[in-house]
Amino acid sequence: MTGSVLALEGVTKSFGPIEVLHGVNFALRPGEVHALIGENGAGKSTTMKILAGYLDPTDGQVVFDGQRVRFSGSDEAEDRGIIMIHQEFNLAEHLGIDQNVFLGREIKRGFLLDHKAMRQRTAELLARLECRADPGAKVSRISVPDKQMVEIAKALSRKARVLIMDEPTAVLTERETEVLFRQIERLRAEGVAILYTSHKLGEVKRIADRVTVLRDGVMVRSDLTADVTEDDMAAAMVGRELTDLYPAKRAGSGEVILEVRDVDVPGVVENASLTLHRGEVLGIGGLVGSGRTELAEAVAGLRPRSGSVRLNGRDLPAGDVAQAMKAGLAYLTEDRKGAGLLLDKTLRENLTLPLLETFGRPLIDRKREEAALDKALADFAIRAPARGMAVGDLSGGNQQKLLLAKTLLSNPEVVIIDEPTRGIDIGTKQQIYSLIAQLAAEGRSIIVISSEMPELIGLATRVVVMHAGRIAGELSGEAVTEGGIVRLAMGMDKTAKDDAA
Amino acid sequence: MSAASIHKTQARRSKVDLAVIAPLVALVVLIGIGMALNPNFLSFANITNVLARSAFIGIIAIGMTFVITAGGLDLSVGSMAAFVAGLMILVMNLLTDSMGGGLPVIMIGVALALFVGLAAGFINGILITRAGIEAFILTLGTMGIYRSLVTWLADGGTLSLGYEMRELYRPVYYGGIMGISWPIIVFALLAILGEITMRHTAFGRHCAAIGSNEKVARYSSVAVLRVRLATYVLLGVLVGIAVVMYVPRLGSASATTGLLWELEAIAAVIIGGTLLKGGFGRVWGTVVGVLILSLIGNLLNLTDVVSPYLNGAIQGVVIILAVVLQRNTGAAR
Numbered sequence: 078m079t080g081s082v083l084a085l086e087g088v089t090k091s092f093g094p095i096e097v098l099h100g101v102n103f104a105l106r107p108g109e110v111h112a113l114i115g116e117n118g119a120g121k122s123t124t125m126k127i128l129a130g131y132l133d134p135t136d137g138q139v140v141f142d143g144q145r146v147r148f149s150g151s152d153e154a155e156d157r158g159i160i161m162i163h164q165e166f167n168l169a170e171h172l173g174i175d176q177n178v179f180l181g182r183e184i185k186r187g188f189l190l191d192h193k194a195m196r197q198r199t200a201e202l203l204a205r206l207e208c209r210a211d212p213g214a215k216v217s218r219i220s221v222p223d224k225q226m227v228e229i230a231k232a233l234s235r236k237a238r239v240l241i242m243d244e245p246t247a248v249l250t251e252r253e254t255e256v257l258f259r260q261i262e263r264l265r266a267e268g269v270a271i272l273y274t275s276h277k278l279g280e281v282k283r284i285a286d287r288v289t290v291l292r293d294g295v296m297v298r299s300d301l302t303a304d305v306t307e308d309d310m311a312a313a314m315v316g317r318e319l320t321d322l323y324p325a326k327r328a329g330s331g332e333v334i335l336e337v338r339d340v341d342v343p344g345v346v347e348n349a350s351l352t353l354h355r356g357e358v359l360g361i362g363g364l365v366g367s368g369r370t371e372l373a374e375a376v377a378g379l380r381p382r383s384g385s386v387r388l389n390g391r392d393l394p395a396g397d398v399a400q401a402m403k404a405g406l407a408y409l410t411e412d413r414k415g416a417g418l419l420l421d422k423t424l425r426e427n428l429t430l431p432l433l434e435t436f437g438r439p440l441i442d443r444k445r446e447e448a449a450l451d452k453a454l455a456d457f458a459i460r461a462p463a464r465g466m467a468v469g470d471l472s473g474g475n476q477q478k479l480l481l482a483k484t485l486l487s488n489p490e491v492v493i494i495d496e497p498t499r500g501i502d503i504g505t506k507q508q509i510y511s512l513i514a515q516l517a518a519e520g521r522s523i524i525v526i527s528s529e530m531p532e533l534i535g536l537a538t539r540v541v542v543m544h545a546g547r548i549a550g551e552l553s554g555e556a557v558t559e560g561g562i563v564r565l566a567m568g569m570d571k572t573a574k575d576d577a578a
Numbered sequence: 579m580s581a582a583s584i585h586k587t588q589a590r591r592s593k594v595d596l597a598v599i600a601p602l603v604a605l606v607v608l609i610g611i612g613m614a615l616n617p618n619f620l621s622f623a624n625i626t627n628v629l630a631r632s633a634f635i636g637i638i639a640i641g642m643t644f645v646i647t648a649g650g651l652d653l654s655v656g657s658m659a660a661f662v663a664g665l666m667i668l669v670m671n672l673l674t675d676s677m678g679g680g681l682p683v684i685m686i687g688v689a690l691a692l693f694v695g696l697a698a699g700f701i702n703g704i705l706i707t708r709a710g711i712e713a714f715i716l717t718l719g720t721m722g723i724y725r726s727l728v729t730w731l732a733d734g735g736t737l738s739l740g741y742e743m744r745e746l747y748r749p750v751y752y753g754g755i756m757g758i759s760w761p762i763i764v765f766a767l768l769a770i771l772g773e774i775t776m777r778h779t780a781f782g783r784h785c786a787a788i789g790s791n792e793k794v795a796r797y798s799s800v801a802v803l804r805v806r807l808a809t810y811v812l813l814g815v816l817v818g819i820a821v822v823m824y825v826p827r828l829g830s831a832s833a834t835t836g837l838l839w840e841l842e843a844i845a846a847v848i849i850g851g852t853l854l855k856g857g858f859g860r861v862w863g864t865v866v867g868v869l870i871l872s873l874i875g876n877l878l879n880l881t882d883v884v885s886p887y888l889n890g891a892i893q894g895v896v897i898i899l900a901v902v903l904q905r906n907t908g909a910a911r
Contacts, residue, residue, distance in 0.1 A: 379797065399799040408797075416793045421857060422786070430787055431798040433780035440778045483798070 081106050081140070082270045083128060083159060083239045088137035090123050090294075097123055098294045100137065105239055105270035110261060112273045112285035112302070116314055116530070120294040121274055125241050128272065129161035130154030158238035162228050162245060170217040175199040177216055178231045202230040207256045221248045229260065240264060241272040246280060247366070258284055276364055278307040278567055290314055311563045323535030324514035329357025334522050335406070335491050337376055340384035345371040347546045349384075353491065353522050358513060360537030361526045362562045368546040369526045370411055373493045377401050377408035388491060402431065407489035409480060411496035411526070413473075417480045420469030424461055425450045427468050428483050453482035458508060474505030481512065492516065493524040498532065510536060530559045544568040600903055601850055601866040604896070608873050615881045624876070626758060630751070632872035633761035634659070637820040639843040639864045640772040641813030646847050647776070647859025648809045649789035650706065653717040655817050656839035657724035658698050662821045663831035664728040666691045667737045679742045687747075691825075692818040698724070699814015703807035721840070729833040736832040744829040751826040761823040768816070772861040785809060789856025845893065846871055849900040870896060 081104035090098040098120045105111055105128075115121050126132040127139065130148030138145045141157065148154045151161070168177050175196045184191045184198070199212040208226040210219050216227065225248055232240055246254045261271060261284060275281055281288055282302060289299040290313040297313045335353040340346060346368040353359050363369050375382035378393065378401040386393045388404050401408075410416040418427050429436055429446050436445050453459065457478040461471060468476060477498070484492065497513065498506045513536060517523055527533050533540050539553040542565035549565040552558075563569075612619035638655050645652050670687040677683065702720055706713050731737060739747065754760050776782035784805045787795040796802050825831070848854055849870055850863025874893055878886040 398796070399801065402799045410797055412793075415791075416797045419787055419790045419794050419857075421790055426783065426787075430783070430795070430800065433783055436780075438780070440774070441780060441783065443778075 082142060084140045085124070085127065085134070086138050086140055088124075088127060088134040088139070090120075090127060090132065091135045096135075096294065098127075098134075101291070101294075101296050103128075103289060103296065103299075105272055107238075107268045107270050108265055109286045110265055110271045110273055110284055112275070112281040112288040113291065114274065114276075114278070114281060114288060114310060114314060115291035116528075119291040119314070121291055122243065123294075124291065125161060125243055125272065125274070128239075129159055129241050131161070155235065158236055159241070160232045160235055160237045160239070161241040162232050162243060164243040164247065166224050166228060168216045168224060168227060171215060173213050173215055174203070174210060174219070174227050174230075175212045177227060178202065178234050180231075182235075198234065199230065202233055203227075205233070206230055206260060222250060222253050225249055226253070229257065233260070233264075237264070237269055239270045239272070242274065244274055244276065246275055246277065254280070276567060278310050278569065281310065282307055307569065308560075311560060311567070311569075314563065324511050326358070326536070326538050327356065327514070327517055328538055329354035329517070329522065334389060335376075336385075336387040337372075338385045338387070340372060340375055340382050340386065342368070342371050342375045342380055342382050345546055346375060346382075349543075349548050351541050351548065351551075353524060355522055356517055356520050357539065358517050358523045358525060358537050360533035360540035360557075361524060361543065362530065362533050362540050363543035363549070363566045365528055367543040367566065369543050370495055372543070373408060373495055373524070373526055377406060377493060379408065402487050402489070405487075405490040407484045407487055407492050409484040409492065409494045409497070411499060413476055413480055413499070414469075418468050418476060418483075421467050423465055424454075424459075424468060424471075424479060425464070427479060428453055428486065431483065432486050449486070453479070453486075457482045457512070474501045477501055477505065477509065481509070485516075489521070491522045491524070493526070495526045496528065497525060498527075498529070530562055533557070533562065534559065542566050598851065601863055601870065601900070604849075605866050605870055605873070608870060608877070612873065612877050612880070615877070615883065619877070619880060622757070624880075626762065628872050628876045629762045629765070629869075630759045632868050633765040634820040634824050635839055635842050635846065635872075636765045636865065636868040637768055637816050637823070638813070638839060639846040639868055640768055640861055641809075641816035642843045642847050643772065643776070643850070643852055643859045643861050643864045644782075644785055644809040645813050646844070646852055646854065647782075647789050647856055648785040648806055649792065649856030650713045650806060650809060651717065651844070652702060652810065652813055653714065653840050654698075654702060654721040654724060655813065655843060656836040656841075657721045657728070658695070658814070658817050659821050659824070659836035659839060660728040660831055660833070661724035661731075662691050662694045662698070662818060663825050663835055664731045664737050665694055666821060666825060667739050667829075667831055668731055670743055671737075671740055674740050674743055679740070679746065681746070683743060684747055687825075688822050691821045692815060695814040695816070695818025695821065696811055697814070699811040699817070700807070702814070703810030706810065707803040707806045725833065728831065728835065732832055734833070736830050739825065739829040744826070747826040747829070749826070751823060764819065764823060768819070769861060769865045776859060776861050781805065781808065786856075786858055789853070789858070791857075842871060845897045849897060851900075854901070867900075 084104035085101050088098060088101045089096060101124060103124065113121055113124060123132065127134050130151045130153055169180065178199045179195045184194045196212050203210060203212060206226045206229060208223055210223045216224060225245060245257060249257060265271060273285055285302045288302050288305060288310060290297045290310060292314060332355045333352050334355045338350045340349045349372050361369050371380060374380045376386050378396055378398040382395050388406055393401050393404055414420060425446050428450055433441060436442055459475050459478045461475060468479065497509050513523055525536050534557050539551065540557050540562060541551045542549050542562055544566055545568060549568065552561050618624055642652060666687050669690055670683050673683045673686060702717055705711050705716050750760055752759060754763065784800050787800055788802055788805055792802055846867035847864050849867035850860065852859040852863060871893055875889050878884055878889050
């Protein structure tokens with residue numbers, strides 16, 4: 078690894094018993110832009126955090142200036158000139174832009190802060206970034222792209238030798254992206270080593286000198302960008318083989334049960350339409366943040382929307398979950414702990430919550446509740462050490478099965494399952510997959526939203542892919558492939574290319 | 579099945595046990611101390627006297643239990659009670675002048691008190707749920723408004739019910755069945771109803787669900803805003819009922835009526851084991867909390883070991899202990 082300023086050599090990282098990085102070698106050279114790409118959960122963030130001193134490697138070493146180092150934390154790494162720009166902003170919302178840029182490194186005159194000098198330096202940095210925001214403005218008042226520019230200004234204000242950028246263009250428009258690229262090129266010319274991640278492969282091709290692909294915590298390939306095409310990159314990102322984890326697929330009937338037409342959710346989903354047939358498993362793919370969850374929540378009545386949703390030929394009112402549930406549509410949230418289950422309550426109280434009224438009025442019939450729980454425990458093979466325990470003490474897999482039981486308690490015709498197997502071991506995954514297939518066999522219609530492409534391909538006969546709040550396209554039958562989904566999800570098709578915002 | 583499951587969860591229960599019975603233990607200890615210090619403490623007359631006086635706070639605290647369980651708070655109940663009482667007396671006096679005294683005037687007065695309580699609760703609830711104002715701030719505001727309104731109605735002095743009406747209305751506080759006065763009976767009935775509502779109805783379960791995690795409740799198609807609103811309306815009605823029982827006691831209302839009732843009610847709820855942050859509540863605990871607070875005061879009055887002026891200090895210590903106990907059991911989860 079000669080010539081590198083910062084490198085990882087044989088780095089592994091484990092969280093608890095799970096190893097997420099397996100022997101990664103990765104080097105950043107001065108005056109080079111190095112792109113790191115991979116699917117969600119491939120280990121990009123972990124790699125960046127180890128480089129920037131936020132995490133320690135479990136094994137292997139970090140080499141800085143040819144010497145093995147162990148940073149005590151991100152502060153030490155920053156002092157050495159390794160700056161990371163996070164995807165989620167690290168800005169104090171109530172402070173001004175200048176106060177944020179110099180937070181923790183304020184310019185002082187004696188005991189007092191030198192406001193004038195800091196504001197002037199900030200103004201210079203913003204001007205360089207062609208950002209028109211007032212240096213004194215509160216961060217809470219400026220737009221999201223401006224916040225990104227402030228983060229970049231903050232990084233520029235230090236003498237950066239290594240700059241790590243985690244999807245900096247995710248929130249930028251095309252014009253702002255151009256400005257950012259000019260800054261990156263300028264920094265590269267100054268000899269700064271830059272790590273760049275993006276889901277937009279076109280950008281990677283354009284700005285990066287070298288590209289490395291991570292898949293499931295393993296470095297798959299590393300090439301000069303000039304030597305690879307976008308398709309090569311996409312193929313390297315997803316090339317996994319499918320096992321018989323998935324039950325046999327069934328085709329749905331021709332009868333349309335759910336019809337979503339021109340649904341808009343202000344700011345996140347634009348003009349989305351889709352149809353679902355009886356007995357079908359329909360997949361919705363796309364990157365995190367592409368509007369999948371928001372669309373599903375809008376359909377389920379959990380978010381305000383415009384456009385129409387027809388179930389069995391009858392319109393569902395917008396923003397009314399109870400009505401949607403009564404009509405036979407249920408939504409299983411991706412946020413199991415935050416929106417799915419009451420962690421401090423018992424299994425019984427969680428199971429019956431959506432349908433309490435049907436368990437006796439005015440007084441709840443405890444015996445019927447217990448009977449429903451007995452049935453759920455058996456039907457969904459939920460293993461709980463004790464009936465009266467708090468749901469928060471169950472394992473993730475058993476929580477997910479309980480959530481599934483809760484969602485299906487109302488006996489819905491249409492079930493939307495958002496991330497059915499997030500954070501769940503492989504055995505439970507298989508159980509959930511066969512449950513989904515069984516639901517379809519019973520004549521129910523299912524929409525599965527997933528970030529895991531093998532899951533979509535293994536379960537769904539038809540997949541709708543979202544990109545930037547719009548439906549980018551639909552694949553069915555043989556056309557449902559990882560490459561096809563990635564292509565649509567990355568906005569690589571002509572149809573989606575014109576809307577960069 | 580249930581016997582087996584109880585057995586299985588013993589390990590878990592034993593941790594929670596302390597929190598469950600702590601208020602009861604405190605009450606028993608308190609009664610024991612009382613009996614040791616003064617033989618009259620457990621006399622029928624003393625006990626009924628204590629219960630009747632604590633009934634107002636108790637009735638309000640039952641409603642407060644629901645509000646707090648659902649993750650809310652209401653600081654305005656003390657002033658609300660004073661305002662309702664003042665308005666009730668004012669209207670009853672006016673009616674006595676125009677249509678002469680009698681039962682109808684009392685009926686109208688009672689109906690008015692209940693209605694104004696309901697309306698006041700509705701206003702609190704609607705502003706908190708629809709306008710999205712923080713419950714603490716909003717009820718701090720309405721607390722000031724009602725207190726000032728009653729002062730204004732009384733023109734800075736005292737509103738007194740006419741002598742004739744007072745005589746007629748008196749039995750509602752002083753009368754009763756078999757020596758047990760009406761406020762005690764009403765308090766007991768409402769407590770039983772409240773406990774059943776909390777434990778065995780969808781409304782009670784929904785309150786706990788909302789206080790535990792509002793988002794989960796919403797995603798489970800619980801009508802979060804309606805249930806929240808209902809807790810404040812319920813509390814308002816209970817304030818109305820408390821006033822109906824309170825006015826015949828003194829027959830007057832002034833700027834100092836119901837002063838600090840809100841804090842006593844909240845304290846009783848918390849001592850009873852309801853979580854201040856919501857998610858879990860029990861009405862029987864609140865009743866025990868009310869009894870503990872009023873017995874402390876009574877005990878200090880009956881004995882000269884500690885000055886009655888230290889009543890507030892001892893109550894304060896009990897409240898702090900209750901919260902510390904809650905936090906410890908919370909951490910054990």
